[in-house]
Amino acid sequence: MAAARMPREGRAQQRDNGSCPHFYLGKSSPSSPHPEARQLSPSQCVPGAFEAAAPALECRARESISDCWITPNKCGTITIENEITNPMTEKLELALKWSLNKYKYTRQLISEKLGHGSRTVDLELDYQIDILKDNKKKYNNILRLAQMFSSHLFHMVHIQKQLGNAFGDLSLKSLELQKEFGRNADTQKMVAKNGEILCVAINSFIENVNTLVNKTIKDTLLTVKQYETARIEYDAYRTDLEELNRGPLGPHSLPKIEESKLLFQTYKEKYEQLRNDVIIKLKFLEENKVKVLRSQLILFHNAIYAYSTGNQTQLEEILAQFHIKVKPGEKATPWFDEY
């Protein structure tokens, strides 16, 4: 925490020395007294490389944001001098903003990992997210098992067909065992046919659960990821504002606090917006998930049950009930072969 504060103390001294106006001017002018700012390319602003130069960059980016983006009326003459349409300058400013944000994000994250600082917690929402993540793993496990099941069933059906033919052939050639070979041939062919229908039902189950898990749930978890990032950013700017409010008041303290308040407000809104998005998405996902899973679990259970009890009519009815069509030639293709 002490390490995180040091750069900001240094920056405060710099601003107290009145270096700010020259800094803004230099940043946009070709004859800038701060050539290192112009030379800084976006690629140099990666989070790792940023750490060392963080205090100075933070100061400049903060000023940049406050002048050109959040408080354009402050230091008005300097803002007019800025070549806003210069793409290089714009890119540099964007890189600086990105770097500053990344730095604050990383600092907050490390601080949380080390158990320092404070973090905003929504117990109910976090619990729901944890449950969703855990369920996704569990559903993926069921998907994996169902895929393996489909694969083995497909091979078994193929073997049963071959066995049916082999027994049938021997029933014609072995007069003394004609009956025994014949009955085995008939049973193998019947079981193979049922297996083929079951394979189609299981492949449909896999396809629908796969869409739920790897599209719908994945999409919600993407919003959750954005929400989690927004929460860390929000906490980072909240901590900044709290530190400024707790710090000594200097000649530039009030504008800095104002800037910080605006930034805090921006990230707070972003966080709350994403939090609402997550809550809504979780609600709809839960409804959709229950609906899809209920339907698919009934399909899976009924198909397995009908197959296990040798009820071919029921198996065919299940396919019709779930609008699953069996195309000739594609009957029992295992799921993994389709994708």
Add this chain to the structure above:
Amino acid sequence: MAAARMPREGRAQQRDNGSCPHFYLGKSSPSSPHPEARQLSPSQCVPGAFEAAAPALECRARESISDCWITPNKCGTITIENEITNPMTEKLELALKWSLNKYKYTRQLISEKLGHGSRTVDLELDYQIDILKDNKKKYNNILRLAQMFSSHLFHMVHIQKQLGNAFGDLSLKSLELQKEFGRNADTQKMVAKNGEILCVAINSFIENVNTLVNKTIKDTLLTVKQYETARIEYDAYRTDLEELNRGPLGPHSLPKIEESKLLFQTYKEKYEQLRNDVIIKLKFLEENKVKVLRSQLILFHNAIYAYSTGNQTQLEEILAQFHIKVKPGEKATPWFDEY
């Protein structure tokens, strides 16, 4: 046929020139005028190497057989001079006999393949042997398919157990889908248990059919192989005798015909003995095969049928009926893992 006759014509000339007494003497004495005969080791008498030296070897071996084995009283003085207890001489004589027999066998076989000469045919027996060989291939195919079936079933049972646990776990944690997950868990566990019993029944089927095919039938086919070899040898000596009877009569013709008759008789008896062995073995094999296969086909059919109709009680009764015990921990080990 002309090529096959040539060596024998050459040999006949050799004997007419009176080279025989010297030949016998030299064969057993260390100071033999035929050192190549002593140097011939059994390893040199392989069928391939034999072809070139066949005429001379045939002459010597024929004399050896007629002197020491079949007509010991002919050229008596020379027989007394033979060191019968000398192991080297005995080995040499055995090698010569073996080589002569192999030569005659090969000559007859080539003659038959080329469509020359005559062969003894037992249509009824040959038909039975062909059927047995064809059946062995068919039973081996069923064995191979049953082994693959057992392997896939074993893996399916394993997957169904895992699915049962996964569904069971989710039924406890998903209140809204508790019933659907729960029913799936129960069905998977039930089907897995039935699959485990079916696996044991199929492994028993595989084990018994494997014993029938790769032990009992294999043993009969070994006797068939000996019978087929004896038939070719018999035909070879029969052709020899017929040729001698058709040929011109010389001073040594009658003893040669007598020798040939004795050899023919010996191989005829051997052939007939093996033919009888094959007939008896085929008869017993047929009875045994029908008995074993009937039992195993009933087991296979009933087990598959009970499994496919979800009749666990019937499955267990089948195991009891066929005295198949399920050892704990070894329940559904696939057949290929046991061997």
